[in-house]
Amino acid sequence: MSEALQSLFVLGLSHHKAPLAVRESFALKNGDLPKALRNLQSINGLLESMVLSTCNRLEVYGFAKDRDSMTRVGRHFCEANHFDPVLFEKHAYIHTNLSTLQHFVGVTAGLDSQMVGETDILNQVKSAYDLARTAGSTGPVLNRLFERGFHAAKKARTSTGISKGNVSVGNVCVDLAERIFGKLSRSRVLLIGSGEVAELAAQALLSRGAADITVTSRSQDNALALASNFGGAVLGYSDFLSHLSKFDIVISSTASKEIILNRECISGNLSSRRGRPLFLIDLAVPRDVAPEVDSLYNVFVYNLDDIARIANENLEHRRQEIEQAKLILDRQSWSIWLDVRRRCLIKSIAST
Amino acid sequence: MDFSEPRTWLWSAAILYLVTFLSGVIQARRGLAYPAFLLLALLAVGYFLQTRGLYLRGLSTHACPLGNGMERIQFIAWSFVLTYLIIRLIFKLQLLGLFTSGLAAVLSFISLFSKGFDPHYWNEPGYQKLFQNPWIELHASVAIFSYGVFALLTVVSAMYLVQHSALSAKKSSAFTNFLPSISQLEMAADKLLLTGVLFLTSSILVGSIHWFQDLNNVSFPKLFVTIAVWLLYLGLWLLHLTHRIFARKFAIACLWAFFLAMVSMSTVSGKKETEATFPQSLENQRL
Numbered sequence: 236m237s238e239a240l241q242s243l244f245v246l247g248l249s250h251h252k253a254p255l256a257v258r259e260s261f262a263l264k265n266g267d268l269p270k271a272l273r274n275l276q277s278i279n280g281l282l283e284s285m286v287l288s289t290c291n292r293l294e295v296y297g298f299a300k301d302r303d304s305m306t307r308v309g310r311h312f313c314e315a316n317h318f319d320p321v322l323f324e325k326h327a328y329i330h331t332n333l334s335t336l337q338h339f340v341g342v343t344a345g346l347d348s349q350m351v352g353e354t355d356i357l358n359q360v361k362s363a364y365d366l367a368r369t370a371g372s373t374g375p376v377l378n379r380l381f382e383r384g385f386h387a388a389k390k391a392r393t394s395t396g397i398s399k400g401n402v403s404v405g406n407v408c409v410d411l412a413e414r415i416f417g418k419l420s421r422s423r424v425l426l427i428g429s430g431e432v433a434e435l436a437a438q439a440l441l442s443r444g445a446a447d448i449t450v451t452s453r454s455q456d457n458a459l460a461l462a463s464n465f466g467g468a469v470l471g472y473s474d475f476l477s478h479l480s481k482f483d484i485v486i487s488s489t490a491s492k493e494i495i496l497n498r499e500c501i502s503g504n505l506s507s508r509r510g511r512p513l514f515l516i517d518l519a520v521p522r523d524v525a526p527e528v529d530s531l532y533n534v535f536v537y538n539l540d541d542i543a544r545i546a547n548e549n550l551e552h553r554r555q556e557i558e559q560a561k562l563i564l565d566r567q568s569w570s571i572w573l574d575v576r577r578r579c580l581i582k583s584i585a586s587t
Numbered sequence: 588m589d590f591s592e593p594r595t596w597l598w599s600a601a602i603l604y605l606v607t608f609l610s611g612v613i614q615a616r617r618g619l620a621y622p623a624f625l626l627l628a629l630l631a632v633g634y635f636l637q638t639r640g641l642y643l644r645g646l647s648t649h650a651c652p653l654g655n656g657m658e659r660i661q662f663i664a665w666s667f668v669l670t671y672l673i674i675r676l677i678f679k680l681q682l683l684g685l686f687t688s689g690l691a692a693v694l695s696f697i698s699l700f701s702k703g704f705d706p707h708y709w710n711e712p713g714y715q716k717l718f719q720n721p722w723i724e725l726h727a728s729v730a731i732f733s734y735g736v737f738a739l740l741t742v743v744s745a746m747y748l749v750q751h752s753a754l755s756a757k758k759s760s761a762f763t764n765f766l767p768s769i770s771q772l773e774m775a776a777d778k779l780l781l782t783g784v785l786f787l788t789s790s791i792l793v794g795s796i797h798w799f800q801d802l803n804n805v806s807f808p809k810l811f812v813t814i815a816v817w818l819l820y821l822g823l824w825l826l827h828l829t830h831r832i833f834a835r836k837f838a839i840a841c842l843w844a845f846f847l848a849m850v851s852m853s854t855v856s857g858k859k860e861t862e863a864t865f866p867q868s869l870e871n872q873r874l
Contacts, residue, residue: 396618399761410764414754417768510833512769533834535754545759552618552761 242305243376245335246312246327247287247294250349253326261318263288268363272372274315280304283374285367285381287342289359291349296339298376305331336380337568343388345398346560352397352553357388379575387567391560399556400549404432405439407542407549408516412440412484415514415535419445422483426450426467427475427495429457430488432518432539434464437486441465449482451475453489480504486516487523495523502531516542593647594699596640597661601695603633604688611685618761626684627675633691634668641665648709651724653731657705659852660698664691666735674739678775680767686742694738726794730813733786734852737820737845740779744841747772751835773834776841780824787817812851819844 248261263271268286275284275295283298295312299305309327313320330338338347343360345352364381367373373381392398401407409419416422424445426437429452437448448467452458455469462469470478479485479500489495496515505513510533517524517538529536588595607629611621641661644652652658671687698704708714746766753763767775791813798805823840826832832840 394619396761399618400759400764407759410759411754414750414763414766414768415770417771510773510830512834537757541757545757548759556618 242299242301242331243297243335243380244299244305244308244329244331245294245296245338246309246329247292248323248326248328249292249294249347251347252328257322257326258291258293261293261323262290263293263316267316268366269370271312271316272367272370275308275312276370276372278304278308278311281308283377284308284372285363285377287360287363289356292342292347294342296335296377298374333568333572336384336572337565339381340384340387340391340564340568341561343384344391344560344564345388346391346557346564350402351550351557352392352399354392354398357385357392361385376575376579379578380571383567383571383574387564387571390567391563394563395556395560397553397556397560400552402546402550402553403435403439404518404539404542404546405435407546408436408486408537409439409443411516411535411537411542411545412445412514413443415512416483419443419484422447423481424448424484424486425470425475425479425482426461427485427487427523428452428489428491428519429454429461430490430518433486433488433516434461436516436518437461437465440484445484476500480507482513483511484514484516486518488518489523491519491523492521494525496528497525498527498531501528501534505531505534508533518542591643593640593643594705596636596643597695597699600633600636600640601692601699603629603636604692604695607633607688608685608692611682611688612762615682615685615762615765616760618764620765621685623684626688627672630668630672630684630688630691633688634665634672637661637665637668637695647707651728653727654708655704655706656852657698659731660694660849662731663734663738663849663852664694664698666732667691667694667738668735670732670735670739678778680743680746680771680775681765682746682767683742686746687739690738690742690745720797722793723797726790726797729786729793730790733783733790734848736779736783736786737848740776740783740841741845743772743776743779744838747776747838748835748842751838769834773837776838777824777827780820780827780841784817784820784824787820791817816848816851819847 248258250258253261263286265288268288271286272284275281275286275297280300281297281304282300285296287294287296295308297305297308299308309323309329310320312318313323341347343357345354345356348356364373368378401410412419412422419440422445424437424440424447426433426448429450437445441448448462448465449470450458450462450465450467451470451472451474452461453472455472458469458472461467479496485496487495501513501515513534515524515528515534515536517536520539522538524536524538528534590596607626611626614621641652641658644658648654651662653662668687668691671684675684747769750763750766750769750772753759753766754769794813798810823832823837823844826840827837
């Protein structure tokens with residue numbers, strides 16, 4: 236049995252070595268995964284397996300009887316899923332034994348992700364594991380390794396800052412809005428213009444609880460289309476200035492070459508806000524909000540540069556935490572690995 | 588270390604508050620949340636040590652220990668931590684416990700650093716207990732409790748200013764992401780201000796029973812400062828209610844109000860020659 240543990244492996248390709256065009260040709264849809272798992276189960280000598288397929292990686296985790304079975308997996312996997320084996324071999328990597336486990340916890344903790352520390356990957360790995368376990372593809376070895384691996388990844392996340400601070404424009408806007416208003420469920424949002432970045436920011440606000448989104452745009456059709464995406468209302472472009480005081484968060488991203496919100500129109504609306512702060516997010520280039528507005532009392536203005544700078548700082552902070560997270564994961568991987576080896580040894584002694 | 592000495596306990600509490608604050612700040616700057624139970628446990632232990640210190644001092648003075656500067660500041664810090672422990676569940680503001688431990692440490696160290704701040708007045712010949720009338724004792728403890736609420740208001744205002752200045756400077760850090768929003772902080776400050784004003788009003792009402800019975804017993808500066816502090820906080824609350832002062836200016840005003848209240852403490856607690864004794868009229872009735 237101890238010999239069998241020499242055949243734990245992960246085989247796959249990811250954004251590190253395979254460009255997007257290559258990854259596209261190795262994409263497996265969610266519906267294809269049960270079939271891919273069944274094919275893997277049919278490989279002689281492969282005892283346990285799991286397939287992880289995300290937009291940035293395709294990986295097969297396996298536990299084989301011997302090294303020969305392990306080497307057969309790549310070829311068989313490509314054949315069964317109609318992948319080009321030569322292209323796969325060119326971009327693929329393979330890790331065995333302890334390295335497999337270290338790779339798994341690194342992926343699960345988000346250290347191996349394109350956006351370091353992103354949290355979606357944990358759910359994606361968990362879903363892949365649930366699918367494999369339900370399909371009967373995993374067994375005692377992979378189950379133990381994965382379940383303990385999830386704990387290790389969680390520990391690395393919570394003990395370091397690798398997942399702290401948002402790195403996308405939309406989420407940075409939400410963070411800032413929450414620092415001003417707290418829960419966003421009672422904040423009213425006005426979207427001026429229908430730029431793509433502003434739409435992303437509004438989507439992020441919606442996903443974090445903002446319930447009241449109104450859209451105004453020079454093009455009524457665009458405003459209606461965008462408002463229907465959010466289940467929001469439409470405000471006539473000629474009217475929005477007179478209603479400005481009713482909104483807490485204003486996201487502006489028009490294509491206008493002139494200033495839309497100047498100091499006079501904002502200060503004229505402040506008195507009826509009864510002390511509530513106003514958050515202006517200017518995502519337009521050239522800017523929609525006059526720079527002087529920033530000096531108004533209780534008004535916070537952030538433009539694209541300000542938001543991008545915060546996103547970059549957060550990313551840098553995450554990078555600084557990588558070494559600490561790696562240290563934790565290495566320690567945890569060793570502990571899991573020794574535990575699994577010890578169990579295998581006890582089993583093999585008991586069976587002789 | 589002499590554990591029969593109140594100052595030993597008070598020093599221990601001050602150091603624990605400081606350690607809690609510093610470790611929490613380091614943790615928050617790294618982007619990691621301070622475990623809530625640990626923070627609460629550390630504050631509770633600090634509070635116990637401080638209570639023990641004040642209790643031992645009370646045994647020496649045979650009264651509520653409010654007789655010198657050290658005792659008064661310690662008592663405010665004590666009631667302020669107590670206020671936090673009571674109301675932390677109502678406001679649920681992140682890092683409030685951390686800032687509470689910070690201000691508790693600052694107040695404790697200020698009160699303990701100079702021994703001259705802590706004269707052993709109870710050893711002086713002819714020492715009389717500060718309070719021989721239970722109504723006055725009630726008045727003083729409610730007043731001190733209101734100061735505790737105002738101290739917590741100061742903490743919330745300081746948190747507001749930290750978050751506000753980071754937002755104005757367009758800075759984002761793990762620490763500011765942990766801080767509550769400025770809207771939440773302003774709302775909490777408003778409620779604390781009202782709570783403090785209500786307690787101070789109650790204290791003045793209780794005290795006025797005593798004052799009206801024997802006007803000669805109350806020093807004019809004490810009466811003036813007490814009413815001034817009360818008017819200051821009441822005015823601040825009214826100005827905020829009517830939106831004449833809000834946001835950053837409101838937070839700064841709260842800090843100044845507490846500073847002035849602290850400075851005026853010596854006057855408010857000052858004892859007139861005959862004040863500690865029972866009012867003559869009541870004394871006669873008792874006899």
